[in-house]
Amino acid sequence: MNTKYLIAAVVVIVLIASAAFVYIYYQGQPSGEELEALQNLVDDHGYKTSLTAYPEKIISVAPSCTEILFAIGADDKVVAVTNYDDYPYDFAAWIAAGNMTSVGDFTSPNMEVIISLNPDLILASGGVQEDNVRSLRDFGYKVLVLDPTSVDGILKDIELVGNATGKQAEAMTLVNDLTSRINAIAEKVANATKPKVYYETYYETTSSWTIGALAWQNELIEKAGGINIFGDQQTDYYQYQAEALIDRNPDVIVLPASGMGTGEQASIDAVKARPGWDTMSAVQNNRIYQINPNIIERAGPRVVDAIEQMAVFFHPELF
Amino acid sequence: MSKDEVESTFFRRTSRWKLIVLLLVAALIIIVIVSLNFGSELKTPISFSDILTILGKRIPFLGDHIDSSSITLQMEAIILTYRLPRVIAGVLIGAALAAAGVLYQGVFKNPMAESYVLGVSAGAAVGASFAILSGISFAFLGLGLLQVAAFVGALSAMFLVYSISRVGSRVPVETLLLNGIAVNFCGFAIVGLLEILAGNELGNIVGWLIGGYSNILWKSIWSVLPIIVVGIVASYFFARDLNVLSMGEETAHHLGVNVERSKQILLVLASLITAAAVSISGLIGFVGLMIPHLTRLLIGPDHRILLPTSTVVGAIYLVICDDIARVITTPFLSTGEFPVGIITMLFGGPFFIFLLKRKKGSYKP
Numbered sequence: 001m002n003t004k005y006l007i008a009a010v011v012v013i014v015l016i017a018s019a020a021f022v023y024i025y026y027q028g029q030p031s032g033e034e035l036e037a038l039q040n041l042v043d044d045h046g047y048k049t050s051l052t053a054y055p056e057k058i059i060s061v062a063p064s065c066t067e068i069l070f071a072i073g074a075d076d077k078v079v080a081v082t083n084y085d086d087y088p089y090d091f092a093a094w095i096a097a098g099n100m101t102s103v104g105d106f107t108s109p110n111m112e113v114i115i116s117l118n119p120d121l122i123l124a125s126g127g128v129q130e131d132n133v134r135s136l137r138d139f140g141y142k143v144l145v146l147d148p149t150s151v152d153g154i155l156k157d158i159e160l161v162g163n164a165t166g167k168q169a170e171a172m173t174l175v176n177d178l179t180s181r182i183n184a185i186a187e188k189v190a191n192a193t194k195p196k197v198y199y200e201t202y203y204e205t206t207s208s209w210t211i212g213a214l215a216w217q218n219e220l221i222e223k224a225g226g227i228n229i230f231g232d233q234q235t236d237y238y239q240y241q242a243e244a245l246i247d248r249n250p251d252v253i254v255l256p257a258s259g260m261g262t263g264e265q266a267s268i269d270a271v272k273a274r275p276g277w278d279t280m281s282a283v284q285n286n287r288i289y290q291i292n293p294n295i296i297e298r299a300g301p302r303v304v305d306a307i308e309q310m311a312v313f314f315h316p317e318l319f
Numbered sequence: 320m321s322k323d324e325v326e327s328t329f330f331r332r333t334s335r336w337k338l339i340v341l342l343l344v345a346a347l348i349i350i351v352i353v354s355l356n357f358g359s360e361l362k363t364p365i366s367f368s369d370i371l372t373i374l375g376k377r378i379p380f381l382g383d384h385i386d387s388s389s390i391t392l393q394m395e396a397i398i399l400t401y402r403l404p405r406v407i408a409g410v411l412i413g414a415a416l417a418a419a420g421v422l423y424q425g426v427f428k429n430p431m432a433e434s435y436v437l438g439v440s441a442g443a444a445v446g447a448s449f450a451i452l453s454g455i456s457f458a459f460l461g462l463g464l465l466q467v468a469a470f471v472g473a474l475s476a477m478f479l480v481y482s483i484s485r486v487g488s489r490v491p492v493e494t495l496l497l498n499g500i501a502v503n504f505c506g507f508a509i510v511g512l513l514e515i516l517a518g519n520e521l522g523n524i525v526g527w528l529i530g531g532y533s534n535i536l537w538k539s540i541w542s543v544l545p546i547i548v549v550g551i552v553a554s555y556f557f558a559r560d561l562n563v564l565s566m567g568e569e570t571a572h573h574l575g576v577n578v579e580r581s582k583q584i585l586l587v588l589a590s591l592i593t594a595a596a597v598s599i600s601g602l603i604g605f606v607g608l609m610i611p612h613l614t615r616l617l618i619g620p621d622h623r624i625l626l627p628t629s630t631v632v633g634a635i636y637l638v639i640c641d642d643i644a645r646v647i648t649t650p651f652l653s654t655g656e657f658p659v660g661i662i663t664m665l666f667g668g669p670f671f672i673f674l675l676k677r678k679k680g681s682y683k684p
Contacts, residue, residue, distance in 0.1 A: 096549075116424055201679045204534065205400060205532045205534045205536060206533055206536075207533065207534075207656075232608045239359065240359070241359040241401075242401055243358050243359050243361070243396075243402065244359040244360070244361065244395040246396050246397050246401075247359070247361040247362050247363055247393055247397060248362055275396075275398035275400045275536055275537075276397070276399075276400035276401060278396075279391075279392040279393050279395070280393070281395040
């Protein structure tokens with residue numbers, strides 16, 4: 001009699017425990033549509049990656065990817081970032097304290113570190129990283145390349161990372177929030193006169209670099225209610241002669257890092273003192289603005305901050 | 320025979336000289352003004368009459384009477400801040416290289432002599448390469464570390480070659496020539512080593528070795544202008560000594576020319592002029608070697624006319640080459656333009672061969 005109850009009790013406990021185990025195990029794991037999306041992740045270079053479960057260990061080899069991961073709450077899955085990562089947290093301090101692993105340089109991440117961490121998923125950007133991406137895939141790692149060419153592309157990347165990490169809802173909320181902020185700016189500047197904007201990426205005395213129509217910063221300028229003064233050039237980065245800029249006479253000058261590679265930012269006084277620049281309307285009217293290069297050159301959620309800041313530069317009377 | 324008698328026998332001053340120099344200077348001025356037309360494609364094109372107005376306004380007194388209502392501030396900045404210094408730099412550098420070429424060829428009595436002799440180019444190249452690799456930037460009298468290092472390198476190489484070539488109280492030309500070539504090879508070997516070590520800076524070193532001055536502004540011009548002008552004018556006073564030297568050092572000595580002193584002064588002048596020019600432009604080839612030959616083919620060997628005409632022809636030649644460099648722009652180069660040093664060699668070489676062929680390959684020093 002007692003034995004019967006005992007057996008029954010044990011069976012019930014085992015069943016509950018198993019059910020609980022199974023529930024806990026499968027909680028947060030994909031099913032149905034979510035599973036289908038996870039098995040068909042197509043990145044910005046058209047490469048298809050197939051995952052069967054949400055990744056537990058993610059390595060981000062680009063600051064822009066890290067910013068997206070943290071913005072949608074995938075914090076606890078990120079096991080390693082680069083030395084350049086500084087947002088939303090001071091990752092250098094984390095790395096120094098041993099709370100985060102560094103894969104080293106952005107342009108040449110340390111393959112041995114990556115392999116030793118055995119990640120389930122790696123997020124990378126395009127350009128200089130393409131060779132690394134190829135060798136990581138040769139090693140059999142799952143790599144998503146986030147290399148958007150437009151603001152819409154950045155929003156799509158946020159959804160893609162959401163699908164890959166099981167943070168669909170958070171990604172959707174973020175995308176909706178960013179979209180409504182962009183729309184709010186668009187509404188505000190809709191009827192304002194658009195200033196001609198010069199965006200400097202690298203300065204040399206007589207021939208410097210700016211952006212043409214194909215850089216997505218061009219779109220940020222447009223969304224902020226300005227016109228890129230070299231937007232008629234069908235290229236991403238564009239080198240011009242100083243006289244071409246003086247001729248086009250910009251109303252506003254936006255300065256992210258002015259030394260490609262050096263990260264050095266030109267001071268406003270230095271810009272005013274450049275030969276012949278005092279003839280430009282932007283210099284005469286004191287409309288030269290520095291902007292944090294990290295918000296405007298990283299294809300992450302903070303590009304919307306860049307749009308908002310530039311809208312104030314371009315249309316101070318509206319804000 | 321006295322020095323004057325020799326000159327009146329072998330070198331005859333003709334009445335055409337003044338006319339030739341006058342015509343060349345007029346041609347240079349016209350070419351300078353026409354060259355101001357060339358540049359980037361502009362949204363508000365600057366017409367030729369706009370350019371004349373902008374320049375005319377700068378003439379004292381007369382300028383007040385010129386109607387400048389069609390001229391914008393931007394047009395003025397484009398012409399006066401960017402295009403004019405670039406064209407003037409062409410005049411200055413072309414004149415300097417050609418004049419120095421005449422002096423080197425005259426002193427060495429050697430058709431191959433130019434700034435490579437005496438190691439001047441190599442010295443400048445070593446200085447410039449170290450400056451590029453150091454990555455340090457500073458400004459001194461409108462010159463950066465690169466310019467100062469090139470200038471110092473050029474002059475040190477010359478003094479080195481000169482002092483090791485001294486035999487007793489004499490400095491024989493043959494010894495100078497050979498030592499110069501040896502120092503030159505050593506110098507370019509060092510540059511080659513630096514190029515291998517250069518990494519990302521390789522392009523900058525190669526660019527400097529090819530030569531160009533697309534980044535030139537007034538302040539760099541002011542800093543070398545006095546050296547070049549004073550150097551060329553001073554060397555003109557030694558034109559007669561060069562004539563006599565071309566008859567052989569022995570003869571020159573007997574005719575009362577202080578051969579060693581003249582040689583010394585002329586080499587220092589030529590090296591100073593060259594160092595000043597290459598410090599702001601990099602090593603622009605062909606001009607120093609070929610322009611004196613070209614002028615000699617057309618005008619004769621008398622240094623009193625050869626020096627001024629070569630100077631002006633060198634200026635004209637470099638300004639035209641730089642115009643070509645600005646017109647053929649290419650997106651494939653980091654500067655967006657062909658370096659003018661490529662143009663001077665690419666177009667100049669065949670042209671010179673053509674002229675030499677027409678003169679039936681003859682060379683008269």
